Amino acid sequence: MNNILITGASGFIGSKLVEQLLAAGSSNLTVVSRNNENNFAPGVTLFQIESIENTPDWSLALKGIDVVIHCAARVHSVSDNHKESLERFRAVNVEATLALARQAIASNVKRFIFISSIGVNGISNTKPFTVTDKPNPTEDYAISKFEAETGLKALLSNANTELVIIRPPLVYGLNAKGNFGHLFKLAQKRLPMPLGAINNKRSLVSLDNLVDLIQTCISHPNAKSQTFMVSDDHDVSTTELVRLVANASGKGALLLPVPVSFLKFFAACLGKKSMATKLCDSLQVDIAHTKQVLGWSPPLTLEQGIARCFENESHRTD
Template sequence: MTKIILTGANGFVGSRLFSQLEHHPKFQVVGLCRRVPQGVSGSTLHAVGDLQQADLSTFLTGVDVFIHSAARAHIMRDEVADPLAEYHRVNVEGTLSLARQAVAAGVKRFIFISSIGVNGNINTRPFIADDQPNPAEPYAQSKWEAEQCLTQLAAETGMELVIIRPPLVYGPFAPGNFGSLVRWIEKGVPLPLGAIHNKRTLVGIDNLTDLIIRCIDHPAAANQVFLAGDGEDLSTTQLLRSVAKAMGRPSRLIPVPAVVLQLGATVLGKKAVAQRLLGSLQVDISKTRHLLDWTPPVSVDEGLKRCFSISKD
């Protein structure tokens, strides 16, 4: 049986992955998090406080695979004095500290959940795993720096490294941009996004966790970078309509030309918001499919249905 350590085991991605690994016959998992959520009990989920300062030697005995999903992610209203330095402390220095402990304990494989932001945040052709990195934001920059540190450590020590770069992840109770989109539709607010013809790749939580699990012991995953995605690209207009349909609500979209929205966003100082809604960000998962013999098991329509069927339970 493969023994696994998972950080961020109470986060959005980590909690779903932790649940699946707990019930998997091939794996034994120990989940680590800053604090155990209230009402959660059990011997396989442990609070270790600040991972950047944690000594994990107690948990690492006999571990085969280390999955690092914990991170300082996008924070819309950052209150720290130096956000860039804090991203570096947590996502670069903290990741390297954990990886060094994994090496010392004899861990065979380290799986790092990175971000498509390492490739960039907009494109005119789909990103591939071997593209020259072009991170445009502090979060993505810290992920790229962490990738470089891990690659060097793996080369020096022989520990296998797997890097996975997901785009926007959606699922039940998803935070961030997807959660904001859901709240707009719930409120029934008319949105001027009925004529957007961009293309964006997303990844459903079940597809992402399925990919991570495939990387745990697949021989071809060693020392590779993989891009994640559903294999179906949607425009912002299509996404809003699909989400509304899955929720059983009207989409209330007004067809305003993208160029008008872009101009208005520039005047209001909201260029970054407009870029996420109007720009394209496509991901080519051909390498992931072929090297791992992997196909996303859940369609976008089914993934969106699961978001709200679970929410209603």
């Protein structure tokens, strides 16, 4: 059985991954976290850090590790200054990632799994992104993820440590943050939303499906040196997504058929052009390569994934 190190173990993806690996019977987990607020299960080794960018020595955490799953990342800008924002992303998502990878090589880690972003390909498209498409990152976060991918490929190309890259689109699930988290809260309040006339197509991935793919990549021999796209394999418009979430919440949706052109104009006036793009434009991914190489398919449908967001009422937030 593999000895596994998970960074970002208290985060949205990392905490679910730890939960699922423990449920699958794994007893060789080392988790990296800034705190122990998640009360990790007995037997899980905690490597506590102040911040990933200020951890120069990983040797203790990496001792005896076979697989590193690098979920930790800076995902939100803390500054409106573009140059400063990009440099902050780079400090964590590029420099700290490569520092960890160098020490993983020195510690004879067998496989390094890097959780990247579909933003590496771009923020919208007219045909689904594939792994062979030329990268086109435009936002600071995505630029830093692409630079990390590039650095990891160069660093690990002649090493014994195998590299696996996963590029998820929007990841949704219980207690998700970001755009889906806002939608989740709005759906429960049954507020009128001007999202009733958006006919785009967007790929999403449930947290459960993403974690299932990560688990597959831990030991699958065909995952070596591969980049994988991932989704629920069921693309929907923003309007359809809002209805699915609202219906799953039991509240129903109040959607106003506001023209997309007006939404984009209004958003641009408010300095929210990027948000309008994500709401109104298409972003699809083609997971045929992932399915073929790994023999993998998402275990949950989109509808099942959405329904799981509302299964445990005690974890819902207002």
